[in-house]
Amino acid sequence: MGGAENSFVRLVRALTRAGMPADAVTRTGSQVHVALEGHRQCFELPMRNALDLGSVLRIRALLRRHAYPIVQTWASRATWLTRAPAGIIHVARLGGYYNPRNFRHAHAWIVNTRGLRDWLIARGFPPGRVHWIDNFVPVDERPSPLSxxxxxxxxxxxxxxxxxxxxxxxxxxxxxxxxxxxxxxxxxxxxxxxxxxxxxxxxxxxxxxxxxxxxxxxxxxxxxxxxxxxxxxxxxxxxxxxxxxxxxxxxxxxxxxxxxxxxxxxxxxxxxxxxxxxxxxxxxxxxxxxxxxxxxxxxxxxxxxxxxxxxxxxxxxYSEAATIAAYRSLYGELLRRGFTQGSTSSR
Structure with a gap:
């Protein structure tokens, strides 16, 4: 897996350890799904491409069934395919300079650099909804697998x-x-x-x-x-x-x-x-x-x-504690603020 995939797995596990149970949705048969083996709840969906209407409907049904207060999507495809039902806050996370049109329908956005934050704002994203949270890397004390x-x-x-x-x-x-x-x-x-x-x-x-x-x-x-x-x-x-x-x-x-x-x-x-x-x-x-x-x-x-x-x-x-504290603060802020179904239209 690359850096983006590893960051996703780390965050899902770290949020759960910190008392914010995070379920995951991954592409069917992906390395990410394998890496999350044993996690509390991990759903697989095809998410074949941006035209995969079946995955759109299944994601919406999943969100309704479990009544998640927040859904956070990772990168372009998952974000585009996620259309959160009314009452569920959609947070999209970007780790690169992707096509902005794939993200505009979210309620709020998380980026991992100052440059990405400035880039989104320059393209019309509301400054108060673009949040910069650093990646973290866990300290890994395992012995080297090679000598x-x-x-x-x-x-x-x-x-x-x-x-x-x-x-x-x-x-x-x-x-x-x-x-x-x-x-x-x-x-x-x-x-x-x-x-x-x-x-x-x-x-x-x-x-x-x-x-x-x-x-x-x-x-x-x-x-x-x-x-x-x-x-x-x-x-x-x-x-x-x-x-x-x-x-x-x-x-x-x-x-x-x-x-x-x-x-x-x-x-x-x-x-x-x-x-x-x-x-x-x-x-x-x-x-x-x-x-x-x-x-x-x-x-x-x-x-x-x-x-x-x-x-x-x-x-x-860049410690796990600092990053998870930032996520906890942001989720709390978003839940207090709330969003109506049409709140993303005034951009």
């Missing part, structure tokens, strides 16, 4: 970690080009890259690593569900995305005290205070990425400082 020995990496090597879906917008092709510009040894130590993830570019990236002469030092692990514990293998984490509205991988690296280098995407700029909680480099520019990467690898004190500041910032702002 350096498993991957054939020397104990004294410098290790960079990158992870995510292997798709063009994640920029792993730029990461490999950047690594090819670095020497094999930095500060007297071998340098290896561990790339955790899977996706349509997996084979192509493997071939690219071979063409660049990196195949002995780039380790493709495939998808790892326990990716956060595996971060303890690394000295540095890089987020090389070409497009990134937020970047949960940055939060996950901070949770483990890893120093972060990110491209200057919307998410990287939103999360990182440059030189304080991380470093930033140009998007889709392997040369600039390599320059910042080498500086981080050559400077142990910088790695330590950035890692410690990132962990402190994470604990203060």
């Amino acid at each position: 350096r020995a498993d991957l054939g990496i020397p104990d004294d090597a410098l290790v960079t970690i990158a992870f995510g879906r292997l798709v063009p917008k994640k920029g792993f092709q730029d990461l490999l080009r950047g690594m090819a510009l670095l020497p094999e040894r930095i500060a007297g130590r071998a340098h290896h890259l561990v790339l955790m993830g899977d996706g349509p570019l997996a084979a192509e990236l493997g071939l690219q690593a071979q063409r660049l002469g990196l195949d002995r030092r780039v380790h493709f692990t495939g998808w790892i569900d326990a990716a956060v514990p595996a971060l303890t293998l690394g000295d540095v984490m890089i987020c090389p995305s070409r497009e990134e509205p937020l970047g949960n991988v940055i939060l996950e690296a901070w949770s483990k005290g890893l120093p972060v280098l990110s491209t200057r995407t919307a998410g990287g700029l939103e999360l990182i205070e440059e030189g304080v909680t991380g470093l930033l480099c140009a998007v889709a520019d392997p040369g600039d990425l390599a320059r910042h990467w080498r500086r981080l690898l050559e400077t142990p004190a910088l790695r330590t400082e950035l890692g410690e500041r990132g962990r402190t910032h994470f604990s203060a702002r």
Whole structure:
């Protein structure tokens, strides 16, 4: 699962733990449904596409039958297919710059960055109904599912970690080009890259690593569900995305005290205070990425400082407790305010 799916699963479980029982509706046979196995109530619906009238009717029937006071939808398709009956408040959550028309019929909106909030307001969404609530990442103390020995990496090597879906917008092709510009040894130590993830570019990236002469030092692990514990293998984490509205991988690296280098995407700029909680480099520019990467690898004190500041910032702002408190406050506000069936028409 990607960051959006993991965030959904985390929120459903965290709300329930906090005394706000949350039932879930997922696509039939989805990985999200599997991840929620054992949850108190999880319904499956086809939600095939935006024209799936059957799912629209079944969602409405489900909402009526259980008389939920609030329904919160996640991303475009689920939001478009949800038409809340009178008396039920519809909150739509966006984690990216999606088509606004898929969301306008909701009563209120949750976004996870300041940039997304400003973007919605600029497109006519009522400012008083657009709410910014940060993502959270649970602190995962499980042991790493991998060791350096498993991957054939020397104990004294410098290790960079990158992870995510292997798709063009994640920029792993730029990461490999950047690594090819670095020497094999930095500060007297071998340098290896561990790339955790899977996706349509997996084979192509493997071939690219071979063409660049990196195949002995780039380790493709495939998808790892326990990716956060595996971060303890690394000295540095890089987020090389070409497009990134937020970047949960940055939060996950901070949770483990890893120093972060990110491209200057919307998410990287939103999360990182440059030189304080991380470093930033140009998007889709392997040369600039390599320059910042080498500086981080050559400077142990910088790695330590950035890692410690990132962990402190994470604990203060992106903890489960802080995020769930914000949701509790918002739900209470919406229930006190209430919405009539036609209250969304005056925009």
